[in-house]
Amino acid sequence: MESAMEKHKVLALKYRPQNFREVFGQEHIVKIFQNAIEMKKIGHAYLFTGSRGIGKTSIARILAKSLNCDSGPSITPCNTCPTCREIKDCISKDVVEIDGASNTGIDDIRELQKELLYLPSPGKNKIIIIDEVHMLSKNAFNALLKTLEEPPERVIFVFATTEPHKVLPTIISRCQRFDFKRIPVEIIIKRLKEISKAENIKIEDEAMLIIAKKADGGMRDALSLMDQVISYCVNSITVQNVREIFNLINTEVFNTFMQAIYERNPQKIVNAFRKKIDDGIDATEFINNYLEYLRQFLLVKLNIDLPDMLPNEKKIICELVNFFSEDEIVYIINHLIETKNSLRTSSAPELLSEITFVKLAKISDMKSMKAILEKIQSGKEQSIEIPNPRIITYTKETECLISKIEEKNHQNELNIRVESAEANSTTIQTNTENNLNNSEKVSYRLENEVLKREFSNKKSELQQFIDITESVRIK
Ligand SMILES: Nc1ncnc2c1ncn2[C@@H]1O[C@H](COP(=O)(O)OP(=O)(O)OP(=O)(O)O)[C@@H](O)[C@H]1O
Ligand SMILES: [Mg+2]
Numbered sequence: 001m002e003s004a005m006e007k008h009k010v011l012a013l014k015y016r017p018q019n020f021r022e023v024f025g026q027e028h029i030v031k032i033f034q035n036a037i038e039m040k041k042i043g044h045a046y047l048f049t050g051s052r053g054i055g056k057t058s059i060a061r062i063l064a065k066s067l068n069c070d071s072g073p074s075i076t077p078c079n080t081c082p083t084c085r086e087i088k089d090c091i092s093k094d095v096v097e098i099d100g101a102s103n104t105g106i107d108d109i110r111e112l113q114k115e116l117l118y119l120p121s122p123g124k125n126k127i128i129i130i131d132e133v134h135m136l137s138k139n140a141f142n143a144l145l146k147t148l149e150e151p152p153e154r155v156i157f158v159f160a161t162t163e164p165h166k167v168l169p170t171i172i173s174r175c176q177r178f179d180f181k182r183i184p185v186e187i188i189i190k191r192l193k194e195i196s197k198a199e200n201i202k203i204e205d206e207a208m209l210i211i212a213k214k215a216d217g218g219m220r221d222a223l224s225l226m227d228q229v230i231s232y233c234v235n236s237i238t239v240q241n242v243r244e245i246f247n248l249i250n251t252e253v254f255n256t257f258m259q260a261i262y263e264r265n266p267q268k269i270v271n272a273f274r275k276k277i278d279d280g281i282d283a284t285e286f287i288n289n290y291l292e293y294l295r296q297f298l299l300v301k302l303n304i305d306l307p308d309m310l311p312n313e314k315k316i317i318c319e320l321v322n323f324f325s326e327d328e329i330v331y332i333i334n335h336l337i338e339t340k341n342s343l344r345t346s347s348a349p350e351l352l353s354e355i356t357f358v359k360l361a362k363i364s365d366m367k368s369m370k371a372i373l374e375k376i377q378s379g380k381e382q383s384i385e386i387p388n389p390r391i392i393t394y395t396k397e398t399e400c401l402i403s404k405i406e407e408k409n410h411q412n413e414l415n416i417r418v419e420s421a422e423a424n425s426t427t428i429q430t431n432t433e434n435n436l437n438n439s440e441k442v443s444y445r446l447e448n449e450v451l452k453r454e455f456s457n458k459k460s461e462l463q464q465f466i467d468i469t470e471s472v473r474i475k
């Protein structure tokens, strides 16, 4: 029978893996430990690295049980003998867990060294687990190092850290290192399925997908999110519930956005936005959701496979993507990131967002820097008309093109010069050597932050800027 306590335990604790079979997504590590236990080749110091809630402590405890189980050592500890139970309940004298984050001083390490003087129980091993080992002070590290140099018999250290680069190399070199992986969405879903079955909870597949994605590779996070959802919906969970709880916006809204941008319809886009605001969605939340959507959009455009996308959502995005160039998508993303940053300090977040959306709806007026440069390069075009408002994007492709122009420049085929006219405007001037009359001038105003390249004296310099919003004209 499940005790009342057990019933109210959070899922992450209730479903801590108690044997190797229950560890998800870390097969590469499980396998090595199983072999080591079977071959009785256990090292005396291990370093577990990886982000939060992906099984480091769990595996350390399973290892302890495997080694100390009364009917062990075994790769399938019984979990019922007194030793296994003590380890499970964290009261075993032979398994010491120390939190490096709160025991950072040398005194704590002295305490640990004293602890080491107590031998493990007869026939057992002493397993010392130090969490967040990188937080130990330098002195504490050194004291620990001494212990590591002459490891006491039957003592096994397991160090865990989320920040391996902060662990001293002298410690790392004395350990066998295991890099834990973030757990893929589909594996998190598998675990969520198991748990919801055990808990008698009905949950829609798409709802699980949203939770698994939001957990961002962490199983503990996934289970905590699940707790949150359960406390709201009890035992039947729909996608709609989950969207509401996490303040997620339906993908359809963003599909509408993309359509409106393509149709150059600012009214449509602003109305769709206002509707969400009226529903109580906050502007920052909205932009964050939109960015997440655009990430998928861009990946689809680049033909990068997304395992964590709903099939029907993918289908629509695949269609919409055809209406946009890579440059345009990057442009939209850049604009939103900029808006997101400005929102932090803005007292009128909705207004600011609306202005951005209206600008986005003008995207088809956008002329790519690439197109302009191509014309310059060809040396044929004398003037290029660019409609208002004139927007330019600048991407990797453009970068390549510039290199080509630069090369030509070098061979004296083309002269490109940049002059600063006003404080925030720059002039690019180009001359073709063989026809000096055919000199062209491009001037544009710059608003901070896109990549800007300056050509002067046949040298070029890269500067940072993101957007060029004012006029571009070749005179
Ligand atoms: N690989 C996994 N398989 C199954 N459950 C897991 C896994 N990783 C984590 N969990 C779940 O998350 C909980 C916490 O895991 P654990 O304590 O092992 O994480 P950790 O990596 O030590 O995290 P931290 O860095 O925060 O200490 C477990 O009780 C379990 O419910
Ligand atoms: Mg841990």
Ligand SMILES: [Zn+2]
Pocket: 068, 069, 070, 071, 077, 078, 079, 080, 081, 082, 083, 084, 085
């Ligand atoms: Zn046992």
